[in-house]
Structures are given as structure tokens and as C-alpha cells.
Amino acid sequence: MDIGTYYQPSRKITAYDVPEGVDIRGRFDEEFAKILTKDALQFVADLQREFRNHIKYAMEYRKEAKKRYNEGALPGFDPTTRYIREGEWTCAPVPPAVADRKVEITGPVERKMIINALNSGAKVFMADFEDALSPSWENLMRGQVNLKDAVDGTISFHDKARSRVYKLNNQTAKLFVRPRGWHLPESHILIDGEPATGCLVDFGLYFFHNFATFRQAQGQGFGPFFYLPKMEHSRGRRRWRVLKGEASGPPF
Numbered sequence: 001m002d003i004g005t006y007y008q009p010s011r012k013i014t015a016y017d018v019p020e021g022v023d024i025r026g027r028f029d030e031e032f033a034k035i036l037t038k039d040a041l042q043f044v045a046d047l048q049r050e051f052r053n054h055i056k057y058a059m060e061y062r063k064e065a066k067k068r069y070n071e072g073a074l075p076g077f078d079p080t081t082r083y084i085r086e087g088e089w090t091c092a093p094v095p096p097a098v099a100d101r102k103v104e105i106t107g108p109v110e111r112k113m114i115i116n117a118l119n120s121g122a123k124v125f126m127a128d129f130e131d132a133l134s135p136s137w138e139n140l141m142r143g144q145v146n147l148k149d150a151v152d153g154t155i156s157f158h159d160k161a162r163s164r165v166y167k168l169n170n171q172t173a174k175l176f177v178r179p180r181g182w183h184l185p186e187s188h189i190l191i192d193g194e195p196a197t198g199c200l201v202d203f204g205l206y207f208f209h210n211f212a213t214f215r216q217a218q219g220q221g222f223g224p225f226f227y228l229p230k231m232e233h234s235r236g237r238r239r240w241r242v243l244k245g246e247a248s249g250p251p252f
């Protein structure tokens with residue numbers, strides 16, 4: 001008798017369920033699969049398809065500018081934005097939720113540090129996918145899991161060596177997330193055969209999974225908040241403005 005005929009273990013899913021045109025090269029993990037859902041990946045792929053030509057153009061422009069500076073040219077202001085520099089204008093008011101940012105703490109999206117930073121007494125915690133974090137697949141995907149748990153308020157960490165459990169205090173710092181800069185590719189996620197843009201992966205996955213929680217818990221004007229790094233031209237800032245507007249409806 002072949003025991004295999006009778007014994008049918010439940011089928012274990014070992015690959016991500018991806019939308020058309022998306023390929024994941026990173027290790028499969030059941031926790032990561034809760035972040036890398038088909039809908040979330042579709043959202044990231046839509047952002048990538050919408051913005052990839054702008055990003056390529058901006059990166060080529062940076063290379064050209066660097067070449068000119070290396071040859072002795074000096075950086076200057078973009079003549080097309082002269083009317084802004086010379087115009088009369090005031091900034092929109094800072095949203096009340098983040099009006100007081102006198103003390104901020106920053107650090108990588110590592111589980112214990114997220115809890116410690118949110119509990120630290122600082123007004124803001126900037127959770128960093130950029131240069132506080134080595135952008136390995138494990139760090140990036142665990143970081144997304146950790147942030148989702150933090151936004152849900154369920155994050156905890158058991159330090160077995162010290163027999164200490166970490167949980168969020170009632171009062172926590174406001175959470176800002178810093179996605180990677182425009183220049184860093186994410187080679188574990190291919191979209192239409194090309195590496196995804198790192199910041200679109202960091203922003204897209206975090207935004208997709210947490211936007212509704214922010215809105216339900218805190219209403220309009222309360223996040224999610226982002227710290228956008230390493231822009232070298234107003235074009236990069238405009239890109240983010242359009243991108244966030246498209247992702248959430250009205251720009252915030």
C-alpha cells in the first residue's frame with residue numbers, strides 16, 4: 001500500500017501571488033506575504049508604470065549635472081522656478097498634529113528600536129528605510145511588517161535573554177516614515193523586467209497597508225506622514241506631490 005495515497009498534507013503556499021508583470025526575487029516568508037499581497041504589489045506596479053519615465057529622466061539629468069559640475073560648472077537655480085523665488089507667497093500652515101517637532105528621534109525600522117523610539121518622549125520618530133537601514137530583503141520586508149504592527153498599535157517584542165517584553169506606551173511620538181531616495185533600485189522586485197524604484201516600494205507598501213488605519217483612527221490631516229530624502233531638484237519634490245495626490249485622492 002502506498003501511504004502517499006492516503007496522506008495528503010495540506011498544501012503549503014511557498015511563493016508570492018503576484019500581479020501581471022511583477023516578479024519577486026526575494027526569499028518567501030509567510031510574514032512577508034502579508035505585506036506582499038497581490039493588491040499591494042499591483043499598487044506599487046501602478047506607481048512604477050506611472051512614474052518610471054519621469055524617474056529615468058530625473059536620474060539622467062542628475063548624471064548630466066554631475067558631469068557639468070565635475071567640469072567646473074557651479075550649481076545654480078532652475079530658471080523656470082525664478083517666479084517662485086521672486087514672487088510673494090507664504091507656506092501653508094503646518095498640520096496641528098505635527099506643529100511641535102522640537103525633538104525628533106530617528107533610527108532603522110527594527111522592531112525593538114521602533115518601540116523604544118515611539119516610547120522615547122520625542123515628539124516625532126522618523127522611521128528610516130534610508131541610510132539608517134541596510135536595504136537587504138530581510139530588513140526591508142521585516143521593517144514593513146514592524147511598521148504595520150506599530151500603526152495598528154499591536155507591536156511588541158520579547159527580549160528572551162533579558163526576559164523583557166516591549167510594548168507601546170499610551171503616549172507615543174508621531175510616526176514619520178522615510179522611504180529610500182529616488183536613486184536606489186529594489187532589485188528583489190522586478191516590474192516589467194526592470195528593478196522597481198526603492199522609494200516606490202517603501203512608500204507604496206507602507207501607504208497601501210496603513211493609510212486606512214490612519215484615516216479611521218485619526219481622521220483627515222493626521223498622516224501617514226513622510227520624510228522625503230535626498231532630493232536634488234524641485235522636480236523630485238513635484239513628483240512626490242503628484243504621487244501622494246494620486247495615491248490618496250486630494251494631495252496632503
Ligand SMILES: CC(=O)SCCNC(=O)CCNC(=O)[C@H](O)C(C)(C)COP(=O)(O)OP(=O)(O)OC[C@H]1O[C@@H](n2cnc3c(N)ncnc32)[C@H](O)[C@@H]1OP(=O)(O)O
Binds near residue numbers: 106108114128132
Ligand atoms: C538621518 C539619520 O540620523 S540616520 C541615523 C539614525 N540613527 C541610527 O541608525 C542609530 C541606531 N542605533 C544603533 O545603530 C545602535 O543602537 C548604536 C550603534 C547607536 C549603539 O549600539 P549598541 O551599543 O549595541 O546598543 P543597542 O543597539 O543595544 O542600543 C541600546 C538601547 O538603545 C536603544 N536605541 C539605540 N538607538 C536607538 C534609536 N535610534 N531609536 C530607538 N532606540 C534606540 C536600543 O533599542 C537599546 O534599547 P534597550 O536598552 O531597550 O535594549
Ligand SMILES: O=CC(=O)O
Binds near residue numbers: 131229
Ligand atoms: O541622512 C541623513 C539626513 O539627515 O538626512
